[in-house]
Structure formats: C-alpha cells, structure tokens
Amino acid sequence: MHEMGIVLHLAKTLDETAEENKLTAIGRVVLQVGEVSGIMTDLFVDAWNYFKVRHPVLVNSELVLETIPAVTWCDNCKQTYETVKYGKECPYCHSGETWLLRGNECIIKEIEAE
Amino acid sequence: MKIITLNETVTASNERDADALRARMAQEGKLLVNVMSSPGSGKTTLLSRIIRDLPDVKIGVMEADIESDVDAQRIEALGARSIQVHTSGMCHMDAGMTTAAFDAMEASEARLFFLENVGNLICPAEYDTGAGKNLMLLSVPEGDDKPLKYPLMFQKSDALVITKTDALPWFDFDLEKCRERVLKLNPNIQIFPVSAKTGEGMDALEGWLRACLV
Numbered sequence: 001m002h003e004m005g006i007v008l009h010l011a012k013t014l015d016e017t018a019e020e021n022k023l024t025a026i027g028r029v030v031l032q033v034g035e036v037s038g039i040m041t042d043l044f045v046d047a048w049n050y051f052k053v054r055h056p057v058l059v060n061s062e063l064v065l066e067t068i069p070a071v072t073w074c075d076n077c078k079q080t081y082e083t084v085k086y087g088k089e090c091p092y093c094h095s096g097e098t099w100l101l102r103g104n105e106c107i108i109k110e111i112e113a114e
Numbered sequence: 115m116k117i118i119t120l121n122e123t124v125t126a127s128n129e130r131d132a133d134a135l136r137a138r139m140a141q142e143g144k145l146l147v148n149v150m151s152s153p154g155s156g157k158t159t160l161l162s163r164i165i166r167d168l169p170d171v172k173i174g175v176m177e178a179d180i181e182s183d184v185d186a187q188r189i190e191a192l193g194a195r196s197i198q199v200h201t202s203g204m205c206h207m208d209a210g211m212t213t214a215a216f217d218a219m220e221a222s223e224a225r226l227f228f229l230e231n232v233g234n235l236i237c238p239a240e241y242d243t244g245a246g247k248n249l250m251l252l253s254v255p256e257g258d259d260k261p262l263k264y265p266l267m268f269q270k271s272d273a274l275v276i277t278k279t280d281a282l283p284w285f286d287f288d289l290e291k292c293r294e295r296v297l298k299l300n301p302n303i304q305i306f307p308v309s310a311k312t313g314e315g316m317d318a319l320e321g322w323l324r325a326c327l328v
Contacts, residue, residue, distance in 0.1 A: 005204050006124055012210075013127040018121065025129065027115055027252050038236075106124045112115045 003040060006106065007047040011066055013108065018057040026061045027112040034103040035070040070103025109112050128242060135216065135244030146227045148245035150267060153233030155214035155253040156277040156310060158185045161228055163310040165194045165214035167320055172222030176215040179234050180206045185230060186291050195222045206237040209244040226267060226327055238269035247272045247326055254278040254285050265299050273304040280309040
C-alpha cells in the first residue's frame with residue numbers, strides 16, 4: 001500500500017516536470033533509494049509498471065534504482081557505522097545516542113527525456 | 115533523448131501542495147491539526163471531548179478512513195461540521211487529498227480543523243498533509259515501548275497525547291520511561307497525558323490548542 005502511494009507521487013512529480021520543461025516522453029528514471037527507506041524495490045517497480053500506462057508522458061519510462069547505503073553517526077564517540085549491520089546501538093562504544101545520517105531517502109536523481 | 119538532473123525527492127509534488135495549503139490556511143486565520151495514531155488509540159473519543167469542552171471554538175473535522183463513515187457520524191452527532199474522506203485503500207492522507215477535503219469544508223465557519231488520519235503509526239508520518247501542527251496519540255494499552263519501534267512519527271509530531279490514562283492502574287505503562295524515550299527522539303515535543311473519559315489532563319492540551327490558534 002505504501003509503495004502505491006509513493007508511485008502516485010512520483011508520477012505526479014514527473015508529470016509536473018514534463019509540463020515545466022515541455023517534454024513529450026520520459027525514458028529512464030534514475031531513483032536513489034536509501035537502504036532503510038522501507039521501500040520494497042520489487043513491489044515498487046511492479047506498481048510503477050502498472051501505473052505508468054495511465055500517464056501518456058510516462059508510458060515508455062523505465063525505473064532504474066540505485067541503493068544509498070545507510071550510515072549512522074554516534075554522538076558519543078563521534079564515529080560513523082553501517083546502520084543495517086549494527087542498528088541503533090553504536091558498535092564501538094555501545095551508546096544509544098546515535099542518529100541516521102543517510103539511508104532513508106528516495107530521490108529522483110535524473111531522467112532521460114525528449 | 116536528453117538527460118535532466120532533478121535531485122528532487124519523490125514526493126516533491128506533495129510537499130509543494132502541502133506548503134500551498136499551509137499558506138492558504140494561515141492567510142485565512144485557520145489552523146489544521148493532523149491527528150495520527152494507531153487504530154483504537156482513541157482519536158475520535160479525544161476529538162469528541164475537545165468539541166464538547168470548547169463550545170466557543172468552531173471546529174471542523176476531516177475523517178480519513180479506508181472504509182465507512184462511523185467516525186464522521188460520531189462527530190456530527192456533537193454538532194461539529196465533519197466530512198468523510200475515503201483514501202481508496204491508501205494507508206495515509208497526502209496534501210492533495212487534504213486540500214480537496216478542505217475545499218469541501220471551506221464555506222463552514224470553522225477556524226480549527228482536525229484531520230483524523232488513517233489509523234497507522236507508520237505511513238502517515240512520511241507524508242506532509244499541509245497541516246500547521248502534527249499531533250499524535252499513544253494510548254496506555256499500546257505500551258511505553260512504541261517510541262522505540264515507530265520513531266519517525268514521534269520525531270514528526272509537535273505534540274504527543276498519551277490517552278486512556280484512567281487505565282494506567284491495569285497496565286505496565288511507565289509514563290516517565292515513555293516521556294524519556296520520546297524526548298530523546300524529539301526534544302521539542304509537547305507531551306499531554308490525558309483521559310478523555312474522566313477529563314484529567316484535558317485542560318493543558320486544550321490550552322495548547324488555543325495558543326496554537328492565535
């Protein structure tokens with residue numbers, strides 16, 4: 001259900017981009033998806049292929065997903081570590097004073113269009 | 115084919131719609147409060163209490179559900195204006211849906227609007243609805259560990275209402291531990307423990323709402 005919501009927003013954002021730039025067709029759409037964004041990529045691409053046919057500009061588009069690794073910052077020992085491997089607790093000092101630096105985003109990096 | 119670099123978040127169109135709605139409501143001197151929580155935490159009961167406690171404030175309620183209009187009927191029974199929004203299977207409200215609901219209610223005299231979002235602790239936190247304030251509920255029976263499991267909603271909220279405090283004697287809900295966990299995630303959040311049933315704690319919450327309205 002969540003993926004469907006994101007797909008609808010992506011289609012709307014791209015439709016607006018097409019209108020602003022007077023584009024008639026969008027091809028490759030490169031998305032950067034954070035490792036801990038909660039987006040299930042298979043489901044996301046399936047949902048996109050289902051919805052894109054409703055938008056004339058997007059009919060022949062193709063999603064290309066790039067993964068952004070998740071990195072957490074430890075406020076206590078001032079180091080970064082891999083979020084997926086260690087979670088909320090810092091592997092160096094075992095502090096819980098940690099913050100996600102990146103990895104929960106979903107960004108449209110670039111599009112191929114004419 | 116040419117390549118256009120966007121570097122824009124996927125939900126950029128939603129964020130633009132949300133900013134537009136916020137600006138429009140501010141200009142009209144109205145406030146929209148987005149109410150989020152899991153199902154059964156007492157959103158409709160809390161809103162019913164607020165409507166009864168604040169007879170001098172004209173209130174409008176947007177009820178977002180996947181199905182049915184039982185919540186809207188409960189609110190209308192109290193004399194407040196309400197509108198039912200069906201999200202057609204979607205797990206959250208977005209700014210476009212909220213704007214459509216507000217359009218349908220704009221003619222009413224209400225100044226304070228509540229958007230009762232879909233009962234869900236995850237997805238609604240990720241979508242800006244265009245509300246001026248985000249308020250979330252956590253009920254005593256759900257447990258004091260929820261900030262650990264669903265941190266984003268606690269981070270996005272301006273206020274946390276801990277509901278059903280009249281049930282505290284029967285549950286192992288540690289109010290202080292909960293407060294500590296929430297403040298760690300969001301040091302600026304306002305916390306209001308209340309019982310909409312007995313009225314305990316409602317004054318502080320209603321005072322905060324009034325202050326947000328001016």
